[in-house]
Amino acid sequence: MNYNILAINPGSTSTKIALYENDKEILCKSLEHSIEEIEKFNSIQDQFDMRKNKVITFLKSNGYDINKLSAVVGRGGMVPKVSSGAYKVNDIMVNRLKYNPVIEHASNLGALIAYEIANKIGIPAYIYDSVRVDEMIDLARISGMADIERTSTSHVLNSRATAMKVAKMYSKKYSEMNFVIAHLGGGISLSVYEKGRLVDIISDDEGPFSPERSGRVPCKSLIDLCYNKNFDKETMNKKLRGNGGIKSYLNTIDVREVEKMIEEGNEKAKLILEAMAYQVAKGIGELSTVLEGKVDVIIITGGIAYSDRVTSWIRNRVRFIAPVEIMPGENEMEALSQGTLRVLMGEEIAREYYE
Structure with missing residues (x-):
């Protein structure tokens, strides 16, 4: 039919x-x-x-x-x-x-x-x-501040679909495998799937910075910035989402432009882009502990996964944990x-x- x-x-x-x-x-x-x-x-x-x-x-x-x-x-x-x-x-x-x-x-x-x-x-x-x-476990909901509970917001549509594809590649069922997945786009989120359940995440405001988002920044310095500069809420939100990340350093949100800068010898551009990859790798390592190291596959996906430079930087730091599969695109x-x-x-x- x-x-x-x-x-x-x-x-x-x-x-x-x-x-x-x-x-x-x-x-x-x-x-x-x-x-x-x-x-x-x-x-x-x-x-x-x-x-x-x-x-x-x-x-x-x-x-x-x-x-x-x-x-x-x-x-x-x-x-x-x-x-x-x-x-x-x-x-x-x-x-x-x-x-x-x-x-x-x-x-x-x-x-x-x-x-x-x-x-x-x-x-x-x-x-x-x-x-x-x-579907986060109770342990993952504790933020460290009683006023704030961690909740799950991530690029689950592409991440979960990609995990199913990779499971087929390995001739296994998605529900039998453990994945750590990094979705690299305008925002970056990471997720950990244990036997088909999304048990924990690193959202785009608590992990790696991205082309336009600041990600996890030092809390005390953030508070000082708010009060010492008298920035209003809208301005601060823009600093975190829209004007943060790569844009705040290099005034672009296009990774292809950053790579062109690197090819032209711009050392600052190389430092910033590699720092983003470095933070993604740290996030993958962080979520690997949720599974006590029992990770079957690490997946790198999203639009930025088309960049061989970025994915190789990440792969080199995390391949000791588990096999790494590069699955570029958003596939929504x-x-x-x-x-x-x-x-x-x-x-x-x-x-x-x-x-």
Whole structure:
């Protein structure tokens, strides 16, 4: 039986869509939204109709009949902690994402657009591997400050899908293996999977710096910076996310530009990029202790994993722990569709969402 799946992945200035027939990609497109277009709206939620209409218009203009679809899947948004895998989009989830999301984020629109399209033609809508997947063990939740509990926010969609691919490469089941995974993108997160469960993470604000995020910085110095410079909350948030990391040192967020600087003899650029790789390697070592060293495979993935320079720096520091597999790319559309296909084929069961 053929299953036709539409995957929708909203980002800050684009809405990516892809059509799959079973595991074959039929069409993939990033629908771009200009800054001027985005700035017309007061909130991300207000962008819903604009983004939904663009998706439908694009499909129609390419002669695709949505009545052929078997399911629609959206990027999982900022709902309170959920388990890994698929969830049916229901009215409870829709209301939560519309009126009380954990954080206002473009990914919240994924479920909403999927639900709207699916309802029109009487098929199911799903989310898959939300960024809010939280299966952490109790030990991992203790931060060291009673006011703050550690929670899980990571690049789980790509990380988990990549782990499944690597398990197949090793002729093993994903649920039988232990992985430490570093996702290297605009933000960097690390995760540890023990026999299929995401037991702990290093989020993008408590680990390595990245092209635009500061990551873990010395707390006392951060407090001094806030109070001594009288920076407001918005300014400090920008220093941590958007203007931090490589950008704060080299005024670029493009690793390819940094590598060009290095090739032209820029020693500072080499120091900064290698420092990022150094911190990623430290994070991998940190999470390896969660498994008491029983790591089957270390995976390096995400867009920056295309850089041989960065991945070799990391590999050289961590290969004593376990074999290292380089799996570049974010693979989000494939991960969404493949997860949904497993549900449609009865290989996985989609959960019901409850508050």
